[in-house]
Amino acid sequence: MFKKIAKKAKQLGQKAKNFVKAKIQEIKTTIKTAETIMRCQAHRALAGTKAEAYVDTGVKILIAVVIGALLLGLLYTLFNSTIMPKVTEKVGELFNYNGG
Numbered sequence: 001m002f003k004k005i006a007k008k009a010k011q012l013g014q015k016a017k018n019f020v021k022a023k024i025q026e027i028k029t030t031i032k033t034a035e036t037i038m039r040c041q042a043h044r045a046l047a048g049t050k051a052e053a054y055v056d057t058g059v060k061i062l063i064a065v066v067i068g069a070l071l072l073g074l075l076y077t078l079f080n081s082t083i084m085p086k087v088t089e090k091v092g093e094l095f096n097y098n099g100g
Helices: 002-047 052-095
Strands: none
């Protein structure tokens, strides 16, 4: 009688052991799947450079506008202080021609 009980206990223990192993394997699979999904989402988020081109283009336009404004300011200053007075002087000399 004790042999039957021992055998039955051993069978139940084996079933419980197999059940626990199966559950542990199922949990491991679930964790690995979740890990893979999270890794893919993180990779996709880090690789997403959709708006980067807009920012680059905006910075390029801003740099072009600033450099253009600086060049126009430089030319304006150059014309008003150096070129235009000389042109005005030369035109004045042409109209003050005495002929002799």
